[in-house]
Amino acid sequence: xxxxxxACASCVAAKRKCDLAFPTCHRCAQRSVACRYPYPPLxxxxxxxxxQDEDALNPADPTNSTTAGNLDNIWALVDDxxxxxxxxxxxxxxxxSFDRRILEFYPRVEDHATWQFCVTTLLxxxxxxxxxxxxxxxxxxADSRGDLPPPLRAAYGVCAAHKLRKQxxxxxxxxxxxxxVDGLVARRPPAVLQDGLAELCAILLYYIIxxxxxxxxxxxxxxxxxxxxxxxxxxxxxxxxxxxxxxATLVEVxxxxxxxxRGLWHACDSARKVVVVxxxxxxxxxxxxxxxxxxxxxxxxxxxSKPYVDPPDPGDSTGPLISTRWREVVTYDQFVxxxxxxxxxxxxxxxxxxxxxxxxxGAM
Numbered sequence: 001x002x003x004x005x006x007a008c009a010s011c012v013a014a015k016r017k018c019d020l021a022f023p024t025c026h027r028c029a030q031r032s033v034a035c036r037y038p039y040p041p042l043x044x045x046x047x048x049x050x051x052q053d054e055d056a057l058n059p060a061d062p063t064n065s066t067t068a069g070n071l072d073n074i075w076a077l078v079d080d081x082x083x084x085x086x087x088x089x090x091x092x093x094x095x096x097s098f099d100r101r102i103l104e105f106y107p108r109v110e111d112h113a114t115w116q117f118c119v120t121t122l123l124x125x126x127x128x129x130x131x132x133x134x135x136x137x138x139x140x141x142a143d144s145r146g147d148l149p150p151p152l153r154a155a156y157g158v159c160a161a162h163k164l165r166k167q168x169x170x171x172x173x174x175x176x177x178x179x180x181v182d183g184l185v186a187r188r189p190p191a192v193l194q195d196g197l198a199e200l201c202a203i204l205l206y207y208i209i210x211x212x213x214x215x216x217x218x219x220x221x222x223x224x225x226x227x228x229x230x231x232x233x234x235x236x237x238x239x240x241x242x243x244x245x246x247x248a249t250l251v252e253v254x255x256x257x258x259x260x261x262r263g264l265w266h267a268c269d270s271a272r273k274v275v276v277v278x279x280x281x282x283x284x285x286x287x288x289x290x291x292x293x294x295x296x297x298x299x300x301x302x303x304x305s306k307p308y309v310d311p312p313d314p315g316d317s318t319g320p321l322i323s324t325r326w327r328e329v330v331t332y333d334q335f336v337x338x339x340x341x342x343x344x345x346x347x348x349x350x351x352x353x354x355x356x357x358x359x360x361x362g363a364m
Contacts (some may be wrong), residue, residue, distance in 0.1 A: 008035045024294050032234055034286070035294050109291050114361045118284050121353050122208045122277070126159050129205060136350045137273040138201055139266040149198035154180055155205045162209050174221065177206055181225050189232060193239040193264075197271050200236045203229050204278055211285050226282060233278040240271035240303075244329075269305050273350055276302050276332065280357055300333045304354065306344065332358075 007018035010028050018025050020037075028035035125135035133148060133156070148156065158176050165173050184203060190196040207229050210222055247264045250256045256264075279302060283295045306328055330338065335351075336358050338344050344351065356364055 006037065008037050010035065023292070024297055028294070029297050032230055032295075032298060034292075036292075109287055109293065111360055114356060115284055115288055117361045118280070118353060118357055119212050119288075121349070121356075122281060122284075123212055126163065126205065126208060126213070129156070130159055130163060135201070135205075136348070136353075137204070137270065137277045139270040139273075149195065151184070151199045151202040155202035159205060159209070162213060174218070177210060177225075178221060181206060181221065181228060184232075185224070185228055189235045191239075193236070193243045193267050193271060196232070196236045196239050197267060197274065200229075200232045200271075200274050200278065203232055204274060204281065207278075207281060211281070226285075229278055229282065233275055236271050237275050240268050240275070243271075244268045272303050272305055272329070276304060276354065277350075280353070284357075300331065302332045303329045304332050304335045305329055306335065306338065 006020060008020075008025050008028060010031075010033050011018035011025065014027075016027060018027065021029075022037075024035040125137070129135045129138075133152075147153075158173075158180060161173050161176055180202070184199060187199075190199060203225065207225050210225055243264060247256065247261060247268075251261050276299070279295050279299050283293060283299065286292045286294060332354065335344075336355060339347070339351070339355050339359075347355070352364065
């Protein structure tokens with residue numbers, strides 16, 4: 001079989017060479033896009049023949065080449081994005097522990113109890129946002145400007161309409177979603193972390209409603225919002241990393257106060273949380289629909305704050321103390337390893353979701 005026939009849909013659409021890495025080729029991993037093969041790049045001809053037979057029996061499967069070809073316009077939208085801040089460069093050694101963690105996910109693709117728990121946890125955040133104006137991936141102090149930012153005010157209205165909907169009002173709710181998503185697509189990504197964070201939180205709430213809230217909306221809206229979520233997630237990753245590094249430097253030289261550092265710490269912490277939840281939500285969708293796990297390489301390397309690390313107090317007068325606490329950020333893989341070793345002092349709702357998705361709800 002020719003290389004082109006075995007290449008993933010994204011590489012074929014871009015007319016680029018595919019290295020056939022599994023589960024995600026290098027080019028797709030760099031751009032944080034879905035890597036979908038018409039046939040899995042297995043080594044034995046017998047396994048490949050078996051997979052071809054399976055594809056023929058399941059023509060509607062989105063991993064099939066004919067279906068993947070219809071999504072070329074979607075992959076093209078994401079194609080311009082550069083290397084994700086959490087995706088190691090080709091020169092960076094890939095830790096063995098990451099591969100072990102990735103392999104731990106695969107046997108649980110059929111673990112319906114775990115994925116249903118994750119979906120339920122995500123849906124509860126719609127209620128939490130309506131009742132309290134926040135969710136576990138939003139820190140109340142992440143935006144020091146007071147009121148809810150405009151993107152979250154708009155999201156509040158959409159969430160309220162979704163919760164109050166009746167069967168006859170479904171087209172109205174979908175129109176609201178389409179209007180908000182189209183508006184976000186038309187706007188340039190914000191250059192300030194707090195603004196980018198507010199937009200990403202709103203997009204994530206829309207994604208939860210569209211994908212998990214039921215009843216079904218049009219496929220076009222689902223794919224549009226997933227593409228938008230992927231793009232803005234990568235953007236906020238970059239903003240968070242830049243803000244974290246610059247603030248730590250400014251604290252060390254005494255150019256920001258403890259109060260300012262505290263606010264920026266909350267913003268970065270919220271950004272890290274919403275980024276992780278964004279990746280998990282998209283992964284859960286693909287596990288439930290198509291039994292694929294194409295985002296695992298990014299997920300295991302994502303930065304996560306340990307929940308028991310207190311943010312810096314306004315009374316702290318020494319910069320080094322604040323700077324030290326900023327370094328209490330670990331990878332998702334290390335976060336789970338700390339839990340396995342009994343080193344997490346607190347397992348809150350956010351930590352419970354992360355550990356359950358990785359280890360299975362039965363392990364908690």
